[in-house]
Amino acid sequence: MKLTIVAGARPNFLKIAPLVNEIERVKKEGVNISYRLVHTGQHYDDNLSRIFFDELEIPLPHANLEAGSGSQAVQTANIMTTFEQELLNNPCDMVIVVGDVNSTLACSIVAKKLNIEVAHIEAGIRSFDMTMPEEVNRIVTDSIADYYFTPTETANENLMRSGAAASQVYYVGNIMIDSLYKFRDKLVKPPLLEDYNLDPSRCIILTLHRPHNADDPRKLHEILKTLAFCCKDHQVVFPVHPRTKKTLHQTGFSHPRLIITEPQGYLSFIYLVSKCRAVVTDSGGIQEETTVMGVPCVTLRKNTERPETVTIGTNELIGDNMELLDAAINKIFAGHWKPGGIPDLWDGKAAQRIVKALLEIDSRNNKAAAH
Ligand code: UD1
Numbered sequence: 001m002k003l004t005i006v007a008g009a010r011p012n013f014l015k016i017a018p019l020v021n022e023i024e025r026v027k028k029e030g031v032n033i034s035y036r037l038v039h040t041g042q043h044y045d046d047n048l049s050r051i052f053f054d055e056l057e058i059p060l061p062h063a064n065l066e067a068g069s070g071s072q073a074v075q076t077a078n079i080m081t082t083f084e085q086e087l088l089n090n091p092c093d094m095v096i097v098v099g100d101v102n103s104t105l106a107c108s109i110v111a112k113k114l115n116i117e118v119a120h121i122e123a124g125i126r127s128f129d130m131t132m133p134e135e136v137n138r139i140v141t142d143s144i145a146d147y148y149f150t151p152t153e154t155a156n157e158n159l160m161r162s163g164a165a166a167s168q169v170y171y172v173g174n175i176m177i178d179s180l181y182k183f184r185d186k187l188v189k190p191p192l193l194e195d196y197n198l199d200p201s202r203c204i205i206l207t208l209h210r211p212h213n214a215d216d217p218r219k220l221h222e223i224l225k226t227l228a229f230c231c232k233d234h235q236v237v238f239p240v241h242p243r244t245k246k247t248l249h250q251t252g253f254s255h256p257r258l259i260i261t262e263p264q265g266y267l268s269f270i271y272l273v274s275k276c277r278a279v280v281t282d283s284g285g286i287q288e289e290t291t292v293m294g295v296p297c298v299t300l301r302k303n304t305e306r307p308e309t310v311t312i313g314t315n316e317l318i319g320d321n322m323e324l325l326d327a328a329i330n331k332i333f334a335g336h337w338k339p340g341g342i343p344d345l346w347d348g349k350a351a352q353r354i355v356k357a358l359l360e361i362d363s364r365n366n367k368a369a370a371h
Contacts, residue, residue: 001032001033001034001093001094001358001359001362002034002035002036002091002092002093002094003023003033003034003035003036003092003093003094003095003096003358004035004036004038004086004087004090004092004094004095004096004111005019005020005035005036005037005038005095005096006038006040006083006095006096006097006098006103006104006107007037007038007039007040007061007098007103008039008040008041008042008043008067008079008101008102008103008104009042009043009048009099009101009102009103010043010048010049010052011099011101011176011283011284011285012098012099012101012103012104013049013052013053013056013058014052014056014176014179014266014285015098015099015121015122015175015176015179016037016058016098017052017056017057017058017178017179018175018178018179018182018350018351019096019098019121019175019351019354019355020035020037020058020059021057021182021351022351022352022354022355023035023355026355026359031359033355033358033359033362036062036063036090036092037058037059037060037061037062037063038061038062038063038064038065038083038086038107039061039063039064039065040064040065040067040079040082040083040103040106040107041064041065041066041067041068042067042068042069042075042079042101042102042103044066044068044069045242045263047262047263047264047265048241048242048263051265051266052265052266055183055265055266055267056179056183056266062090063086063090065078065079065082065083065086066082067079067082067103072102072133075102075106076102076105076106077106079102079103079106079107080106080107080109080110083106083107083110083111084110084113084114087110087111087114087116088114091116092116093116093117093362093365094116094117094118094119094146094358094361095107095108095111095116095117095118095119096118096119096121097118097119097120097121097141097145098120098121098122098175099121099122100122100125100134100135100137100138100141100284100305101134101137102133102137104120104137104141105136105137105140105141108120108140108141108144108145109140109144112144117146117147118141118144118145118146118147119145119146119147119148119149119358119361120141120142120145120147120148120149121149121175121354122149122150122151122155122174122175122176123138123141123142123145123148123149123150123155123159123169124142124148124150124151124152124154124155124156124157124158124159124164124169125138125150125151125152125154125155125158125305125306126138126139126155126158126305127303127304127305128303129302129303131212132210133211134284134305135305138305139162142159142162142164143162145168146168147168147170147357147361148164148168148169148170149170149172149175149350149354149357150169150170150171150172151172151173151174151175151343151345151346151350152174152306152308152343152344152345153171153344154307154308156169156171170353170354170357171345172345172350172353172354172357173344173345173346173347173349173350173353174288174343174345174346174350175350175351175354176285176288176289177288177289177292177346177347177348177350178348178349178350178351179266180270180289180292180293180348181347181348182348183266183267183270184270184274186267187267187268187270187271187274188265188267188268188271189268189271190264190268190269190271190272192237192259192261193272196235196259198235198237198259200271200272200275200276201275201276201277202233202234202235202277203234203235203236203237203272203275203276203277204227204231204234204235204236204237204276204277204278204279204280204329205237205238205239205272205273205276205278205279205280205281206223206227206236206237206238206279206280206281207238207239207241207279207280207281207282207283207286208220208223208238208241208244208281208282208300209241209243209244209282209283210282210283210301211243212282212320213244213282213300213320214241214243214244214247214282215243215247216247217247217250217251219320220244220247220248220251220253221251221253222320222322223280223300223322223325224236224238224251224253224255224258225253225255226322226325226326227258227280227325227329228255228257228258229326230325230326230329230330231257231329232333234257234277234333235257235258235259236257236258236259236280237259237261237272237276238258238259238260238261239261239262239263239264239269240260240261240262240263241263242263248260270289273286273289273290273293273295274293274295276295277296277332277333278295278296278297278298278329278332278337279295279296279297279298280297280298280299280300280325280329281297281298281299281300282299282300282301284304284305284306287299287304287306287309287313287315288306288309288313288346290309290313290314290315291308291309291312291313291314291315291340291342291343291346292313292342292346294314294339294340295314296314296332296337297309297313297314297315297316298315298316298318298325298328298329298332299315299316299317299318300318300319300320300325301317301319302317302319302320303317304317308343312340312341312342312343313340313341313342313343314337314338314339314340315340316328
């Protein structure tokens with residue numbers, strides 16, 4: 001079985017690492033499976049890309065399409081034209097895409113138009129908010145993919161409602177959590193803790209990169225001001241995504257309790273999250289990681305495509321209501337936050353289930369071709 005695995009942006013790398021690892025493991029056992037790893041180049045900064053390959057022990061990609069940044073259409077188009085050539089030069093049996101970034105959408109479309117089967121990992125999740133580019137990416141990818149590897153029951157239900165056949169859906173669990181379990185004993189204490197003399201248990205970790213927060217200086221200013229005010233004797237540690245950096249300069253906001261830093265590598269970031277008092281974020285993946293680590297998470301969004309983090313885990317949505325942000329932080333400080341639990345199949349074994357399913361699909365396809 002010849003696979004092409006696509007990864008383009010930071011959260012993708014956490015999802016392909018366990019997959020590639022598991023493929024390498026079964027290959028050593030003599031299973032006939034190979035893969036070509038294609039980096040689209042959507043993320044290219046070292047601290048959004050290279051560090052994840054190093055830390056998560058992902059082999060160097062066989063190809064980098066160097067698509068880079070641009071508007072939604074420009075970036076998607078660049079990925080599509082370069083990925084088409086990549087697939088024509090390197091034919092495969094199946095393209096595997098992960099998550100919901102522009103690379104996921106672009107490569108699914110290209111593969112299907114070349115009559116290559118597509119499998120989508122993290123299929124079926126929905127925010128039902130069509131203003132998010134990721135929701136468009138999810139819906140389009142799932143409307144054309146052949147196989148769906150899903151993280152939750154809710155994702156299964158969403159897919160069935162949109163017309164997927166049960167035989168296409170493989171409920172495998174959350175592959176990003178495989179990375180968390182694998183590396184939780186290898187975390188790295190980030191130098192910034194010493195540099196700023198910080199006790200992580202007295203820190204709130206802040207991450208913001210969604211356009212509705214990161215592109216609006218007024219909104220960003222409000223969030224920073226509210227947190228600086230309500231964090232009391234805690235510090236707010238804010239690793240800033242390059243997208244948010246530009247807007248941050250425009251706000252002109254600074255405060256002694258606000259520590260601005262570069263985006264962290266995986267091992268340092270998870271170290272901070274595992275030891276901090278609380279996380280405030282608009283990320284999708286961090287809602288899941290905090291749930292698994294039992295860390296209070298306050299999400300600056302009105303909806304989530306990961307509802308289990310709220311119904312089962314430690315996450316609460318507060319939209320853009322700054323009074324709710326203040327109330328949430330006070331509730332955490334008072335020790336009244338919900339303890340949370342871990343959703344089913346977020347157990348570190350998703351990649352094993354995926355590779356097993358891929359091999360079943362391959363043997364079924366081979367039998368059908370022989371008839
Ligand atoms: C992308 C994904 C988002 C994901 C996020 C994780 C889409 C639509 N969005 O958002 O779902 O949660 O990655 O980080 O696919 N930039 C750099 N260096 C880089 C990459 C980007 O400086 O290596 C800057 C550029 O100014 C670029 C901007 O960040 O224009 C946005 O990058 P882009 O890849 O378009 O989207 P993200 O906001 O990173």
